[in-house]
Each structure stands twice: as structure tokens, then as C-alpha cells.
Amino acid sequence: MTRVIGGYFELENRFESEYYPNLIRLNTGRNCLEYILRTKAYKKIYLPEYSCDTLIEPILKLDIEFEKYPINMNLEPEKIIYPKQDEAFLVINYFGLKGRYVNSLTSRVNNLIINNSQAFFEAPIKGFDTFYSARKFFGVADGAYLHTEDAPEMDFKQEVSWKRSEHLLRRLENGANDGYKAYKRNEEYLSGKEIKLMSDLSYRILSGIDYSAVKSRRNRNFKYLHLKLKGLNGISFSDWDIDGPMVYPFYLENDDLRKELILKKVYVARYWPNVLQNIDEDKQEYKLAKFLFPLPVDQRYGLLDMDKICKLITSFLKR
Numbered sequence: 001m002t003r004v005i006g007g008y009f010e011l012e013n014r015f016e017s018e019y020y021p022n023l024i025r026l027n028t029g030r031n032c033l034e035y036i037l038r039t040k041a042y043k044k045i046y047l048p049e050y051s052c053d054t055l056i057e058p059i060l061k062l063d064i065e066f067e068k069y070p071i072n073m074n075l076e077p078e079k080i081i082y083p084k085q086d087e088a089f090l091v092i093n094y095f096g097l098k099g100r101y102v103n104s105l106t107s108r109v110n111n112l113i114i115n116n117s118q119a120f121f122e123a124p125i126k127g128f129d130t131f132y133s134a135r136k137f138f139g140v141a142d143g144a145y146l147h148t149e150d151a152p153e154m155d156f157k158q159e160v161s162w163k164r165s166e167h168l169l170r171r172l173e174n175g176a177n178d179g180y181k182a183y184k185r186n187e188e189y190l191s192g193k194e195i196k197l198m199s200d201l202s203y204r205i206l207s208g209i210d211y212s213a214v215k216s217r218r219n220r221n222f223k224y225l226h227l228k229l230k231g232l233n234g235i236s237f238s239d240w241d242i243d244g245p246m247v248y249p250f251y252l253e254n255d256d257l258r259k260e261l262i263l264k265k266v267y268v269a270r271y272w273p274n275v276l277q278n279i280d281e282d283k284q285e286y287k288l289a290k291f292l293f294p295l296p297v298d299q300r301y302g303l304l305d306m307d308k309i310c311k312l313i314t315s316f317l318k319r
């Protein structure tokens with residue numbers, strides 16, 4: 001297309017550079033997994049019990065054998081799996097806190113697929129298929145990055161997201177509740193979709209983000225929560241693991257806290273509702289799905305917000 005010069009303005013946005021300009025841009029994380037499974041032609045995949053049900057979509061679609069494996073309270077596989085030549089072992093870098101652990105696996109395990117959907121800032125490792133989902137960290141309607149070597153040329157259509165960006169604009173202008181239905185519609189739209197290239201709108205938005213500011217804001221918020229809450233948190237991690245995390249995982253065996261936080265307008269998701277349905281109550285994964293509160297630490301918030309969260313939790317515990 002010939003570039004048009006002049007006329008009315010588009011939505012204002014900074015255009016600098018993406019965080020991963022050299023990775024393959026696709027529409028969703030699950031479709032990155034589909035791409036990997038197709039190109040590597042794996043016959044079987046091992047994946048954690050503690051994961052979202054969307055991950056299973058490409059596996060069912062391609063009719064690949066799968067086996068779920070248990071994880072422990074360190075959010076690591078209970079046992080390392082050594083897949084055969086035509087098998088893959090998928091690991092999730094939970095909340096962006098398992099980078100060092102996943103790194104340590106790369107020297108021991110072949111056919112590892114690294115799911116960095118929750119770890120946007122964890123750089124890919126040469127030789128290991130890795131994917132990222134942008135919606136978990138930024139205000140975009142689609143967008144995922146795939147790191148894989150020797151990728152064959154594939155001719156995908158491009159996703160178009162302007163029609164599905166209503167929730168982003170509504171939340172910005174009118175607040176979270178106003179945009180929620182449109183957000184759900186977009187999530188439903190993405191389910192079962194074919195592999196497409198990332199929309200141009202997402203690409204433009206992701207090229208305008210000040211990533212170092214985002215990362216340091218996330219780190220600062222996370223460290224603040226950790227300082228105040230680590231004594232109460234049933235999950236532990238080291239300060240060395242904090243590098244642009246997704247959320248602060250706070251584990252407390254009292255599900256009423258979720259209601260209390262939501263009532264006080266601190267929206268905490270549940271990772272993942274499907275786990276509660278699929279697994280016995282005495283299992284670790286069930287407990288994680290029930291009692292883990294992913295506290296927001298993202299770039300929209302500052303220390304005053306973090307302090308509010310801490311005070312809500314401590315006063316809840318004093319009741």
C-alpha cells in the first residue's frame with residue numbers, strides 16, 4: 001500500500017521497538033504450542049496438572065497423546081520427565097518466577113517446551129522452543145511470540161483486532177466493570193481459532209511500550225508485597241527469581257480472602273478453575289487452584305496500591 005501522508009490522526013501511540021523483535025508473531029500462546037507440535041511432529045506431550053484448559057486445545061485438535069504430571073509447592077514438576085525422541089515435556093514458568101529452575105532443566109532435558117505465557121520478560125534459550133502470550137502482561141486483544149529454530153515458512157492469515165478491542169477502550173475510559181463483558185467476548189473469540197499472525201494493532205501497541213519501566217515497576221511492586229507478606233505466604237521463592245513477574249502468588253488456605261479482596265475491588269483471578277473440576281481435593285494442584293491468590297503487581301499500579309492490598313490482607317487475618 002502506498003503510504004498516505006496527512007489527513008486525520010489515528011490513535012496516538014509511540015512507535016519504538018518490541019521486546020522480542022526477532023521472534024515469530026502469532027495470535028495466541030496456545031497457537032504457538034500448536035505450531036511447535038505441528039513442526040516437531042511430537043507423538044506425545046507431558047504437561048502439568050496445574051495449568052489452564054486452553055493449553056489442551058491444540059493437543060486435542062492435533063489428536064496427540066498427552067499425560068499430565070504433578071507439581072510441588074515450589075511450582076516445579078515433582079519428577080523430571082525425560083521424554084523419548086518423539087515426545088515433548090512442557091514446563092510452565094509459573095508467574096515468571098521459575099526462570100532459574102527452567103534454565104537448569106535445559107542442560108538435562110531434551111524436547112523441552114518452555115511456556116513463558118506468565119513470564120514475558122524471561123528471555124528465550126537457544127535451542128529450546130518457547131512461547132509468550134502478550135495479553136497476560138499488556139493491554140492488547142491478541143498477540144503471542146514464538147521462539148523456535150529452523151521454523152518452516154508457513155502462510156498464515158493475519159489477525160485483525162480493532163473490532164475486538166472494545167474492552168481495552170472501555171476499561172480505560174469507564175473502568176473495569178464496564179469493559180468486562182467485551183473482555184469475555186474477546187477471550188471466547190480466541191478460543192478454537194486457527195493459527196494467525198499477530199494483529200497489526202497489537203504489534204503497534206507492543207512496539208510502543210517502555211519495557212524497562214514496566215519491568216522495574218513490576219519488580220518494585222512485587223518486592224514490596226513480598227517484604228510485607230512473605231511471613232504469611234505458603235509459597236516461598238528467592239529474591240533472585242524476581243525479574244518482571246506477572247503477579248505475586250500469595251498462598252493462604254482460606255478461600256474467603258478471594259471474596260474479601262474482590263469486595264474491596266482488588267480483582268484476583270483464579271488459576272485455574274478447570275483444575276478444581278478435574279482433580280481430587282487432596283492433590284497439591286487442587287490446593288493451588290483453590291488457595292493461591294495472584295495479587296496484581298503490574299505497571300498500572302504503585303506502592304500505595306500495594307500497601308492497600310497488604311492492609312486488606314492483614315486486617316482480614318486479624319478478624
Ligand SMILES: Cc1ncc(COP(=O)(O)O)c(C=O)c1O
Pocket residue numbers: 027028029030031051052054055092115117118133134135144
Ligand atoms: C500458563 C498458560 N499457558 C498458556 C496460556 C494460553 O495463552 P493464550 O490465551 O494466549 O492462548 C495461558 C492462558 O491463560 C496460560 O495461563
